[in-house]
Amino acid sequence: MKYLVITILTCLLCFIGITFAENKVLPAPNGIEMPMQYKDWRVISSSHREDNKTLRVILGNDTAIEAARSGRTKPWPDGSILGKLVWKDTEHPEWKKATIPGKFVHAEFMIKDSSKYKDTGGWGFARWKGLNQEPHGKDASFVQECFGCHAPVKNNDYVFTQPSPMP
């Protein structure tokens, strides 16, 4: 009987632990959950912004990578997710004319679902800030800020990223 209680308690603690670990990143205010495993996605492109001194790497889930590599990005197919990792520029200690990723700014995502997100160009937007991955936005209206910024690239399916040429 004692061993049964110990076993049940151990299982319960494991379950609580796993649940806590899985939910440690809060969803964005519009309900979008952070895409799991995004750090394992493949690369689509990169960019450097002189105005806010940031370096960026743009990754894609499998659907996005297949679309990018076959030129099917106008529009991107439903199911595509683009993930942008953003760092502040910092000077390379041994190559002064180079900048490398410094402080991690945020990871932001565009999720293509042309019916679910039809009011924002078919894209769901979300961003998690800093290494502690705090959701961006006070309420669900934050997406208007995202969508407004992406309006100039409406003719590129609201996406700034252009897949990099690769062999």
Place this chain on the structure above:
Amino acid sequence: MKYLVITILTCLLCFIGITFAENKVLPAPNGIEMPMQYKDWRVISSSHREDNKTLRVILGNDTAIEAARSGRTKPWPDGSILGKLVWKDTEHPEWKKATIPGKFVHAEFMIKDSSKYKDTGGWGFARWKGLNQEPHGKDASFVQECFGCHAPVKNNDYVFTQPSPMP
């Protein structure tokens, strides 16, 4: 008999086709073969060089990614391969203060094998230029150029790349 001949000929043509496709990228002059599937590797970092106006993304094979994510990069373990994709800067058409990957310059690799490449810091170097992936270097001595350039980062296991901070 006729069908047997047709079948054998078809198999032979397929074999030649597959062989040709697999070997279309020539090895580097030091004998290093281009690592297959490098475009599917995960990202370690990025950089922007002001001196030659290039954007870079640094990828790693599984061994390198595991090392980078667990801070075991001094030295990088044998079996690690770092791949750097380099593009010329080009202005983003809709965001003038941003540069994005333009012309593809080259893909270059560092392969860690501390015994095989002990004369060059434990690293084998190779580079393939342009979208047609032409091997860099007239003969095997080209690695001295690579190794000389990496000498200033001897204390970082001859590697310029520093894994980017990520959540």
